[in-house]
Each structure stands twice: as structure tokens, then as C-alpha cells.
Amino acid sequence: MMLNEYSVVLPVVILCVSLYLAFRKQLSLPVVGRLTSPGLFGFWFPGVVANILNTREVLEKGYRKVCLWLRDKICVRICAYWFVLQYSLNDKAFFIPQLEANNILIPPAWIKAYKRAPTSDLNLDGAIEDNLQIKYLLGPQIRQNSYHIEWTRDSLTPLMPSILDWLHEEITDCLDQVLGKDNHDFQKVKIFPFSLSLNCRIAARIVVGKPLCRDVKFQYLCEQHSQLLVVLSMILKFLPDWCKPLVVRMSPLRGVQRQIIDLVRPLVLESYRKLKQSDRDPKGTATEPPEGEQQSLMDSLVRTAVSRTPNLTAEENIVHEITMRFLSILFLFSGSPTLTVANMVLDLVSEPRELYSDALRSEIASVIEKYGGRWTLENLKELDLTDSFIKESMRLRPAAFTIAGRKVINPKGYTLPDNSATVPFGSYLTLPMYAIHHDQNHYPPRTGDGSDFDGFRFKGTEDNEAVPLVGSSETFLSWGAGRHICPGRFASAAILKMCLAELIRKCDFKPRNRISDVTFANIYVPSKTLTVEMRRLNSE
Numbered sequence: 001m002m003l004n005e006y007s008v009v010l011p012v013v014i015l016c017v018s019l020y021l022a023f024r025k026q027l028s029l030p031v032v033g034r035l036t037s038p039g040l041f042g043f044w045f046p047g048v049v050a051n052i053l054n055t056r057e058v059l060e061k062g063y064r065k066v067c068l069w070l071r072d073k074i075c076v077r078i079c080a081y082w083f084v085l086q087y088s089l090n091d092k093a094f095f096i097p098q099l100e101a102n103n104i105l106i107p108p109a110w111i112k113a114y115k116r117a118p119t120s121d122l123n124l125d126g127a128i129e130d131n132l133q134i135k136y137l138l139g140p141q142i143r144q145n146s147y148h149i150e151w152t153r154d155s156l157t158p159l160m161p162s163i164l165d166w167l168h169e170e171i172t173d174c175l176d177q178v179l180g181k182d183n184h185d186f187q188k189v190k191i192f193p194f195s196l197s198l199n200c201r202i203a204a205r206i207v208v209g210k211p212l213c214r215d216v217k218f219q220y221l222c223e224q225h226s227q228l229l230v231v232l233s234m235i236l237k238f239l240p241d242w243c244k245p246l247v248v249r250m251s252p253l254r255g256v257q258r259q260i261i262d263l264v265r266p267l268v269l270e271s272y273r274k275l276k277q278s279d280r281d282p283k284g285t286a287t288e289p290p291e292g293e294q295q296s297l298m299d300s301l302v303r304t305a306v307s308r309t310p311n312l313t314a315e316e317n318i319v320h321e322i323t324m325r326f327l328s329i330l331f332l333f334s335g336s337p338t339l340t341v342a343n344m345v346l347d348l349v350s351e352p353r354e355l356y357s358d359a360l361r362s363e364i365a366s367v368i369e370k371y372g373g374r375w376t377l378e379n380l381k382e383l384d385l386t387d388s389f390i391k392e393s394m395r396l397r398p399a400a401f402t403i404a405g406r407k408v409i410n411p412k413g414y415t416l417p418d419n420s421a422t423v424p425f426g427s428y429l430t431l432p433m434y435a436i437h438h439d440q441n442h443y444p445p446r447t448g449d450g451s452d453f454d455g456f457r458f459k460g461t462e463d464n465e466a467v468p469l470v471g472s473s474e475t476f477l478s479w480g481a482g483r484h485i486c487p488g489r490f491a492s493a494a495i496l497k498m499c500l501a502e503l504i505r506k507c508d509f510k511p512r513n514r515i516s517d518v519t520f521a522n523i524y525v526p527s528k529t530l531t532v533e534m535r536r537l538n539s540e
């Protein structure tokens with residue numbers, strides 16, 4: 001048999017990783033996952049790989065509960081502790097051995113204490129940096145000076161009422177592009193790429209405005225950039241720090257960024273020069289909608305950047321800084337909002353039409369008619385069924401299995417709220433969102449056919465108040481939790497509602513079965529090749 005370099009390198013890599021895992025400092029917490037006992041060399045490795053491939057099953061195993069009656073019987077409790085491996089609902093943390101670090105799952109009972117933990121102990125930036133590698137891909141300033149959070153809260157959200165018309169226009173134009181303006185035949189649309197392009201358009205319209213957001217080359221570059229960030233962050237995660245810049249330089253990323261910078265430059269410079277000439281609002285907040293052809297929030301982004309970065313004066317540095325900030329906002333839109341739009345359309349076509357589609361269509365038609373064909377924040381608030389439908393879709397199909405990940409950055413470690421263990425520096429803590437969202441004690445199945453999906457469960461009834469889409473709670477964690485809860489959730493909820501309303505108002509969909517989603521490690525996404533048959537309605 002011929003020996004090649006792989007037959008030598010691969011066993012050495014497996015041996016090194018196994019040795020590292022076997023001798024890594026062990027936690028005194030229960031372990032959940034396959035083949036997790038550190039036996040002979042190499043036995044950890046398949047266990048860790050199995051945990052990556054079966055994250056959902058492993059997490060559910062750790063969360064699983066016995067019925068409350070059994071839980072109260074002490075002998076069953078002891079047996080359950082040792083044999084059934086149910087931790088979260090017994091108010092215990094557990095950990096899943098992974099390659100990069102210990103991944104500790106916090107039980108729901110500790111969420112309040114978890115949210116209050118000081119940032120000097122548990123830190124989001126550390127978790128983001130390790131997972132998304134933003135420092136290497138978009139530059140260290142994005143998280144060191146994260147003024148886009150302030151911009152989202154103080155400019156984007158308050159200006160939503162004035163920019164809804166632009167976004168409405170963009171959704172319509174995107175549908176024209178995908179389905180054709182006058183074509184009323186059914187067409188197969190790949191739902192994930194469609195959703196990605198719609199969300200990239202929305203982000204571009206907000207930040208760079210028209211006409212650039214309509215430029216086909218610019219649209220292509222934005223979509224390519226968003227996808228490159230996902231792939232590269234996954235690769236960089238497993239490489240040593242010293243070679244990361246090299247890998248990024250060898251990838252197409254910098255080339256795509258350079259082209260985007262060239263296209264965005266004139267807009268940034270126009271806004272910056274305007275700002276220098278005016279002495280308006282030095283605090284960097286915007287209270288009025290922008291005017292003029294460009295119709296974007298570029299002015300407010302430049303103003304926030306300049307007020308939060310006093311040493312930013314050279315024009316070329318400003319161009320680079322603002323483009324990178326735009327690309328991080330674009331990345332935010334190409335993540336959860338893209339998955340949510342794809343998932344809500346898939347839920348719409350796969351759930352019984354008579355239960356949801358018809359009711360949503362008539363709610364949307366009556367609201368838009370009442371307000372003369374224009375969407376406003378006020379009339380979007382009247383879409384109670386639409387609000388609930390999107391929330392149910394987000395509940396059942398969150399973008400990840402766990403959420404609110406934090407890294408332990410205190411060198412002395414972090415002591416768990418029940419004092420059961422001190423988790424060492426570098427570990428990750430996170431909440432088992434998927435398992436909480438799928439817990440039938442919080443969310444009973446639909447009456448009638450027992451399906452998990454109950455699209456109108458969050459709407460108000462005579463006995464219960466509505467639970468709005470933007471709301472976050474210990475049983476609905478899609479927007480995160482605590483001090484880092486998503487600042488874009490108000491803008492995002494309005495945009496999601498308008499997207500679904502416009503899709504339902506303007507299109508007809510053929511029903512289809514929802515085939516299983518793609519799961520890998522913590523990721524849970526619809527398949528990129530899934531198609532939905534849709535056509536423009538004649539009345540439009």
C-alpha cells in the first residue's frame with residue numbers, strides 16, 4: 001500500500017487533538033454527549049466529532065425532563081440524575097466536550113443570575129470574537145468601538161417610521177427582479193438565496209440608499225461578502241492566530257471589500273464633507289429623516305462614527321471605517337433576518353392553508369386597505385396574526401440551538417450561581433434556547449392535530465394578552481437576553497412583518513412539505529437548495 005502525506009499527517013493530528021482533550025483540565029460538571037470518557041488515546045476524538053454532528057440531540061438529552069410526578073419521588077430523582085441525564089430541568093448545568101473549549105449549558109432557572117453577571121466575568125465580545133473572528137475579517141475596531149449598536153438604537157430605530165416607504169419599495173423591486181414584473185406563472189424560487197438577496201437589499205437601502213442598492217454588481221458583491229464571512233469565520237476558528245491574517249489575505253474577501261469600498265467612497269465623502277460644513281447636532285444622533293435623492297441613513301452613520309471616533313479625520317480612513325461598519329450591518333441582516341424570512345415562508349407553505357394563509361391574507365388586506373396601501377409603524381402593529389405567526393416560526397426554528405453565549409474572561413474563572421463549580425477562564429457559557437423553545441410545558445401542541453406549530457398562539461385572546469414579536473422572556477430567547485439583547489429587534493420586527501405582509505399580498509404559493517433542515521454544530525438553517533413555487537397575483 002502506498003503511503004501519502006495524509007496517511008501520516010492525519011493520525012498525528014488526531015493523536016495531538018486527542019492528547020489535548022484527554023489531558024485538558026476537567027470540570028466537575030456532568031458531561032453530556034457521546035464517547036465522552038477520556039479512555040485510551042483517540043477515544044475523545046470521535047466523541048467530540050459526534051457531539052458536533054449531533055448537537056441538537058446532545059442538547060436535548062441534557063435538557064430532557066421526567067414528568068413532574070416522577071421528579072418528586074426521591075428514588076426516581078436519584079436514578080434520573082445518574083441514568084436519564086436530565087440536568088437543565090433539575091436546575092443543573094452540564095457541559096458538552098468540544099474541540100475549542102468547554103461549552104457549558106446554563107439551566108433556565110439561572111437565567112436571571114446569568115443576565116446580571118458582570119461583563120468582567122462573562123463577556124459577549126470574547127464569544128463573538130472566537131466564533132465570528134470579526135477582528136480578522138472586518139477589523140478590531142468593530143467590537144472595540146461598537147458605535148453601530150448606538151446607531152441602531154438612536155438612529156435606525158427612531159427613524160423607522162420615515163424609512164418604511166423606502167423598504168417597501170425595495171421589497172417590491174426585489175420581487176420584480178426575482179419573479180418578473182408582469183409574469184403571473186408559478187416559478188421555482190430558491191428560498192434561502194432569495195431571502196439573502198432581499199435582506200442584503202434592505203441593509204443596503206438603509207445605509208447606502210438608492211441608486212447604489214439597485215446596482216446589480218453591488219448586490220452581488222454584498223451577497224458574496226456575507227457568505228464569505230460565514231465560511232471564513234468557520235475556518236479561522238480552528239487555526240492558530242499567527243496564520244489567520246495570511247489566510248484572509250489569500251481568500252477573495254479583501255478583493256470583494258476593495259470593490260465595495262470603491263463603490264461606497266463617493267457617498268461616504270459626500271456625507272462627511274456635508275457634516276464638516278454643518279455644525280448640526282454634535283452628539284451624533286439623528287431626529288429627522290434625511291432628504292434628497294440618496295435617501296439613506298449614511299449621514300447619521302457618518303455623524304455617529306465621527307462623534308465616537310475623534311481621531312478619525314483623514315478622508316480615506318473614514319471611507320474605510322464606514323464601509324467596514326456598513327459591512328458589519330450587512331452581516332447582521334444576512335444572518336438571523338435572512339433565516340427568519342426563509343423559515344417563515346417555508347412555514348407558510350408547509351402548514352395547512354386553511355389554518356394560516358387565508359387568515360393572514362385577509363388580515364393583511366383589511367389593514368392595508370384601511371390605510372390606503374401604505375405601511376406605517378402604526379398599521380403594522382395592527383397585524384396581530386402576522387406578528388404571532390412570525391414569532392412562532394422564530395420559536396420553533398431559531399437560527400442556533402443555543403443563544404446568549406458568553407466567554408469566561410476572568411482569569412480566576414466564573415463561579416456558577418449555585419456554587420456547584422468554578423468554570424475556568426476561556427470556557428463558554430450559553431443558554432439551551434432550542435430545548436427551551438421546544439419544551440411542551442411552555443408551548444403545548446396545537447389543539448386538533450397535536451402539531452408543534454401553533455401559528456396564532458401569541459395573539460391576544462379574551463383571557464390572555466398578546467405576546468408581541470419584539471418581546472423577550474425566559475421562554476422566548478431568539479432576541480438574546482440581558483444587557484446585550486438585540487438592539488435591532490424593533491426595526492427588525494417591523495421589517496419582517498412588512499416582508500411577510502408584502503409576500504402574502506403580492507404572491508400565491510404552492511403548498512409543499514418542509515423537509516428537514518441542515519444542522520451542524522450550533523447551526524440550524526433551512527437547506528440552501530430548497531425551492532418554493534410562487535407566482536405574482538393577478539390583482540397586483
Ligand code: HEM
Binds near residue numbers: 156333337340487488
Ligand atoms: C431576525 C432578526 C434578528 C434576530 C433574531 C437577532 C438576534 C440577536 C441576538 C440573539 C443577539 C445577541 C444577544 C445576546 O447575546 O444576548 C443580537 C445582537 C445584536 N443584534 Fe440582532 N437580531 C436580529 C436582527 C438584527 C438587525 C437587523 C440588527 C441591526 C441593524 C441587529 C443588531 C444587533 C446588534 C448590533 C447586536 C449586538 C448587541 C451587543 O453587542 O450588545 N440585529 N441579535
